[in-house]
Amino acid sequence: MRNDDFVMLSSIPSPPPSWAQFALGPLTIHTYALCIIAGIIAAVFITQRRLAARGAESGVVIDIVIWAVPIGIIGARFYHVFTHVGDYFYPGANLGNIFAIWDGGNALYGSLLGGALGAYIGCRRTGIRFWSFADALAPAMLIAQSMGRVGNYFNHELFGIPTTLPWGLEILPTDTMFPDDLPAGTLFHPLFLYEIIWNLIGVAIIILLERNFRFRWGRTFGLYLVWYGLGRSWLEAIRIDPTSDALLGIPANVWASFIVVALGTALFIIQGRRHPETELSVYQEGRTPTAANVGSPART
Numbered sequence: 308m309r310n311d312d313f314v315m316l317s318s319i320p321s322p323p324p325s326w327a328q329f330a331l332g333p334l335t336i337h338t339y340a341l342c343i344i345a346g347i348i349a350a351v352f353i354t355q356r357r358l359a360a361r362g363a364e365s366g367v368v369i370d371i372v373i374w375a376v377p378i379g380i381i382g383a384r385f386y387h388v389f390t391h392v393g394d395y396f397y398p399g400a401n402l403g404n405i406f407a408i409w410d411g412g413n414a415l416y417g418s419l420l421g422g423a424l425g426a427y428i429g430c431r432r433t434g435i436r437f438w439s440f441a442d443a444l445a446p447a448m449l450i451a452q453s454m455g456r457v458g459n460y461f462n463h464e465l466f467g468i469p470t471t472l473p474w475g476l477e478i479l480p481t482d483t484m485f486p487d488d489l490p491a492g493t494l495f496h497p498l499f500l501y502e503i504i505w506n507l508i509g510v511a512i513i514i515l516l517e518r519n520f521r522f523r524w525g526r527t528f529g530l531y532l533v534w535y536g537l538g539r540s541w542l543e544a545i546r547i548d549p550t551s552d553a554l555l556g557i558p559a560n561v562w563a564s565f566i567v568v569a570l571g572t573a574l575f576i577i578q579g580r581r582h583p584e585t586e587l588s589v590y591q592e593g594r595t596p597t598a599a600n601v602g603s604p605a606r607t
Contacts, residue, residue, distance in 0.1 A: 382421020
């Protein structure tokens, strides 16, 4: 057996295109959307448990995410569109594709911006401190992102430069992202899998550091930003995404990753200096939970 044959046999096959969606009566269900929804549900459950352990009332996270999720989805989509303008704005383009989120193309950094705005609104309405919510959300976000990346696998997207490693990802030459100058059978770095692994390692590290050092006041979220930004900057540097806009030859998402790392570092340092005291309550000054609705304690 030739070495090339061994590589192909030990590679990661892409799922059939038919797995990306299926019919349920008159509805077309997109696997990518199911992965996103599953990630949101997991994030809500985990964040609620973490906030309840700190004295928040039951169900308060749902009251926040009904603002954060829709605005986050809008932010994710528009960030993607405006960093891939060539895909959506050209002579004869169907501008309705701008809103076709079920086909993929939802940027995490856009969801962070939109979701932060929505979460701020939700926190103001519920009385929860914004940074307390963000700290509780941090590891849950990494888990949700990992689940969402499974959807990228079904959509045949988020892959990197060619590789001969045994876990190389097979991509069909008919896929729109397949480079024109490469032969059929070329394997690619499975960036969706790398990010899943990176995120799950980050969950363990962030929770370990938080338990040992009792990070509060947004510092846990700062750690999340640093961890995710570092991993994403490397992944984006080897990603095949020819339609992404670039500044000075560097893709937009790499610049965004650098900014996220800087913001996370600044948040961790500034909040540590501003709030050396223990966080006694996740509620804003003058706001308290309803006694009957306080969640049962849970380990964080």
